Amino acid sequence: MCTYGVYRLKIGRDDDRRTLQNLFEEMVSLAESSDTFPQRLLFNLLEQFFIRAHMAHAETGTTQTDARVSAACEFMEQHIGESVSVADIAAHCNLSESRLAHLFKAHLGQSVKTFQDALRVEQAKRLLATTQFSISQIGEHVGYSDAAQFSKFFRRSMKCSPRAFRQEFTQTPPKNHPRAPKSTFSAT
Numbered sequence: 323m324c325t326y327g328v329y330r331l332k333i334g335r336d337d338d339r340r341t342l343q344n345l346f347e348e349m350v351s352l353a354e355s356s357d358t359f360p361q362r363l364l365f366n367l368l369e370q371f372f373i374r375a376h377m378a379h380a381e382t383g384t385t386q387t388d389a390r391v392s393a394a395c396e397f398m399e400q401h402i403g404e405s406v407s408v409a410d411i412a413a414h415c416n417l418s419e420s421r422l423a424h425l426f427k428a429h430l431g432q433s434v435k436t437f438q439d440a441l442r443v444e445q446a447k448r449l450l451a452t453t454q455f456s457i458s459q460i461g462e463h464v465g466y467s468d469a470a471q472f473s474k475f476f477r478r479s480m481k482c483s484p485r486a487f488r489q490e491f492t493q494t495p496p497k498n499h500p501r502a503p504k505s506t507f508s509a510t
Contacts, residue, residue: 338378345371390415391429394422398438402445403463408434443479446472450488457484 333339345367352364397414398406411434412422426434442464449460461472461484476484 333375333378335378338374342371342375342378345374387429388425390417390422391425394426394434395437395441398441402441403465405465406438411438439475439479443476446476446484447480447487447491450484451491460484 333342349364349367349371352360352367394411394415397411408419408422412419415422417425422434426432426437430437432440446460446464449455449463453460455463457473458469461467461469464472466472466475473484476487480487482490
């Protein structure tokens with residue numbers, strides 16, 4: 323998940339959308355290689371993708387995310403393991419809860435709580451995929467002192483248990499397998 327304002331990429335022209343999709347698909351195919359030169363090319367394509375996406379997005383005339391929303395997002399990320407309420411977040415940003423809720427809906431298209439939950443799920447997914455921490459340790463890291471409560475939250479969000487997610491993620495399917503990574507690029 324990208325943070326601090328990059329949630330919806332609006333690409334107006336079809337040729338820009340096709341160019342970005344082609345770059346994305348080429349990156350996906352190169353990502354499977356462990357050789358040095360394809361990796362360098364991958365980084366080049368990634369940079370090209372970001373530059374072209376920024377240019378295409380800028381042409382749509384959309385505004386950047388409000389600084390107060392960015393500050394709230396950053397605050398939530400820094401305090402991901404703590405029980406932080408919407409009131410706490412609003413107070414940190416010197417806003418009322420209702421004003422913060424309005425800004426979140428206007429700039430991110432979601433509620434503060436939905437964003438906070440998504441942030442916790444993404445952090446949990448990263449930890450499940452990249453560490454050997456226990457499920458309860460990961461739950462504590464993302465703000466759940468009870469492992470059962472964390473598992474319930476994760477299952478509701480991901481439609482699978484944390485353990486099943488870890489097992490599924492750590493199994494590498496062979497190429498052309500139905501579970502093998504595919505290009506899932508989508509720009510609206």
